[in-house]
Amino acid sequence: MQTPEEALEQAALAGIHPLRIPTPFAVGRVNCYLLEDEPLTLIDTGPNSGKALDELQGQLARRGHSIDDLELVIITHQHIDHLGLVEIVVEHSGAEVAALGLAAERLAGFGEEAEREDHFAVELMLRNGIPQEVAFALQSVSRSFRGWGATARVTRPLADGEEIAFRDRTLETLHRPGHSPSDTVFWDAERRILIAADHLIAHISSNPLLARPLGASVDYEGPRPQALLTYMDSLRATRELELELVLSGHGAPIVDHVALIDERFRLHERRAEKIAGLIAQAPRSAHEIAHALWGNVAVTQAYLTLSEVLGHIDLLLRDRRVVEEEHDGLARFRTAS
Numbered sequence: 130m131q132t133p134e135e136a137l138e139q140a141a142l143a144g145i146h147p148l149r150i151p152t153p154f155a156v157g158r159v160n161c162y163l164l165e166d167e168p169l170t171l172i173d174t175g176p177n178s179g180k181a182l183d184e185l186q187g188q189l190a191r192r193g194h195s196i197d198d199l200e201l202v203i204i205t206h207q208h209i210d211h212l213g214l215v216e217i218v219v220e221h222s223g224a225e226v227a228a229l230g231l232a233a234e235r236l237a238g239f240g241e242e243a244e245r246e247d248h249f250a251v252e253l254m255l256r257n258g259i260p261q262e263v264a265f266a267l268q269s270v271s272r273s274f275r276g277w278g279a280t281a282r283v284t285r286p287l288a289d290g291e292e293i294a295f296r297d298r299t300l301e302t303l304h305r306p307g308h309s310p311s312d313t314v315f316w317d318a319e320r321r322i323l324i325a326a327d328h329l330i331a332h333i334s335s336n337p338l339l340a341r342p343l344g345a346s347v348d349y350e351g352p353r354p355q356a357l358l359t360y361m362d363s364l365r366a367t368r369e370l371e372l373e374l375v376l377s378g379h380g381a382p383i384v385d386h387v388a389l390i391d392e393r394f395r396l397h398e399r400r401a402e403k404i405a406g407l408i409a410q411a412p413r414s415a416h417e418i419a420h421a422l423w424g425n426v427a428v429t430q431a432y433l434t435l436s437e438v439l440g441h442i443d444l445l446l447r448d449r450r451v452v453e454e455e456h457d458g459l460a461r462f463r464t465a466s
């Protein structure tokens with residue numbers, strides 16, 4: 130088994146170089162990847178800020194390139210810490226933009242799509258017991274972060290399973306929804322390397338963030354997407370791949386993806402059991418459960434923790450261990466009799 134440092138050497142020998150770009154978010158720096166191949170390719174750009182742009186330029190220059198040289202930008206998913214600089218990069222370089230075709234509309238309509246996403250989130254929060262003032266406060270936080278995002282015009286829509294041919298390699302496009310509906314990973318089968326963005330991260334369990342489904346109508350209100358179930362299906366598919374190295378969107382490279390994925394499955398099982406226990410004590414809303422599990426974090430990170438709880442409740446609903454009841458627009462969960 131390689132150390133993370135050896136893994137990065139292996140990636141460098143394959144012409145893949147991480148560029149660690151700062152973000153204003155709690156997650157810290159985002160890993161973008163420079164692919165020294167033909168076409169010269171950047172996988173993810175980092176968020177839309179002067180600081181991120183400076184670092185991107187500086188780190189490209191250290192490898193003897195400039196933004197103008199980029200020929201292809203690949204976007205891994207819809208989150209703004211990964212794609213905010215795409216417009217500026219394209220302005221400088223004229224690069225093609227490749228991303229999952231299913232996500233193209235979502236990426237092209239950034240402003241109004243983000244607004245709809247926020248509306249969807251507020252409705253979901255209110256239904257699941259988050260106080261109105263917390264829901265509205267989170268909505269304005271989300272709006273205040275909007276400037277770190279940007280519209281991405283996809284010129285090269287990718288299908289699930291589609292191969293992207295480079296001079297020195299072929300990458301297979303694999304749709305792996307769960308963390309977000311548009312999560313896409315890129316697989317070099319010959320070298321057994323997976324560029325995975327936030328689908329799999331060594332030091333944090335990727336949050337199955339509840340989001341509007343891709344291609345949802347403007348006034349979409351439900352059913353609630355089952356992000357954790359979707360994510361676990363995606364993890365099962367990734368577990369089957371023969372891999373030596375997974376390059377993530379945050380943190381260190383992963384050299385044993387099977388062990389890590391199995392650890393994630395155990396975590397989700399434990400958490401579902403804990404939640405089943407809380408619901409057995411008394412019927413509760415998802416927010417009350419989040420509060421019981423994480424205390425005040427359930428307020429400051431209300432949407433994150435709500436997504437986490439609802440994901441695990443979906444496991445219990447699937448197994449018919451709990452049922453959902455609604456009174457006056459508030460959803461509560463109780464043990465199935």
Ligand SMILES: [Zn+2]
Nearest residue numbers: 206208308327
């Ligand atoms: Zn993400």
